[in-house]
Amino acid sequence: xxxxxxxxxxxxxxxxxxxxxxxxxxxxxxxxxxxxxxxxxxxxxxxxxxxxxxxxxxxxxxxxxxxxxxxxxxxxxxxxxxxxxxxxxxxxxxxxxxxxxxxxxxxxxxxxxxxxxxxxxxxxxxxxxxxxxxxxxxxxxxxxxxxxxxxxxxxxxxxxxxxxxxxxxxxxxxxxxxxxxxxxxxxxxxxxxxxxxxxxxxxxxxxxxxxxxxxxxxxxxxxxxxxxxxxxxxxxxxxxxxxxxxxxxxxxxxxxxxxxxxxxxxxxxxx
Numbered sequence: 224x225x226x227x228x229x230x231x232x233x234x235x236x237x238x239x240x241x242x243x244x245x246x247x248x249x250x251x252x253x254x255x256x257x258x259x260x261x262x263x264x265x266x267x268x269x270x271x272x273x274x275x276x277x278x279x280x281x282x283x284x285x286x287x288x289x290x291x292x293x294x295x296x297x298x299x300x301x302x303x304x305x306x307x308x309x310x311x312x313x314x315x316x317x318x319x320x321x322x323x324x325x326x327x328x329x330x331x332x333x334x335x336x337x338x339x340x341x342x343x344x345x346x347x348x349x350x351x352x353x354x355x356x357x358x359x360x361x362x363x364x365x366x367x368x369x370x371x372x373x374x375x376x377x378x379x380x381x382x383x384x385x386x387x388x389x390x391x392x393x394x395x396x397x398x399x400x401x402x403x404x405x406x407x408x409x410x411x412x413x414x415x416x417x418x419x420x421x422x423x424x425x426x427x428x429x430x431x432x433x434x435x436x437x438x439x440x441x442x443x444x445x446x447x448x449x450x451x452x453x454x455x456x457x458x459x460x461x462x463x464x465x466x467x468x469x470x471x472x473x474x475x476x477x478x479x480x481x482x483x484x485x486x487x488x489x490x491x492x493x494x
Contacts, residue, residue, distance in 0.1 A: 235305030375423030
């Protein structure tokens with residue numbers, strides 16, 4: 224049977240960290256919103272349930288669920304964000320919240336993730352390549368897996384080794400530099416993918432051209448101007464059809480801010 228794993232293997236820990244921050248924010252809102260002290264206490268208890276489930280092999284649980292004919296929507300989202308999908312069942316069994324509010328803030332936090340947004344906009348049954356039936360709360364796994372791979376969220380593995388682990392170009396950045404680059408690009412939602420795999424660029428191609436320019440200007444030793452595109456494409460798959468050196472750099476304000484933030488953090492943490 225085919226086996227799969229998340230491209231970003233640390234995604235579950237990232238989501239748990241986001242939930243921890245959200246719990247602190249919700250606590251500040253007690254008395255000033257519909258959030259109650261009981262809600263926050265339940266949220267913290269639910270996070271303990273998630274941590275317990277994470278101790279169980281998440282990859283095994285992921286593949287166990289993906290071999291079902293279909294998932295419910297919550298199970299599918301949890302698969303995408305790196306939370307053991309068995310957590311859905313565990314939260315439903317939670318008896319610590321007699322007013323049936325177990326999992327409310329967990330799901331609210333997950334709804335703010337990019338994975339939830341993408342899945343909620345995925346094609347429905349009856350549409351081309353549709354695999355979601357909202358009326359039945361079913362996500363058909365065959366289409367779901369294909370879609371998640373296309374979106375750079377899942378990757379197929381064989382004999383515990385990632386298929387197509389790295390790209391064809393030689394990787395020339397130093398390990399320290401490339402790891403920090405991967406970390407900052409991931410934090411800014413510019414890429415997805417594990418460090419040892421080809422990274423998936425999540426914004427328009429011309430932003431990748433801009434990144435290559437910025438890197439070569441600020442780090443000419445790591446990113447020589449004459450090889451700036453070739454070196455970068457050893458790590459990031461070109462998202463467009465045209466050569467990167469033929470693409471005009473992006474002038475999109477928010478994207479420029481994200482890339483400048485990456486460069487700033489690189490200069491601070493690497494040099």
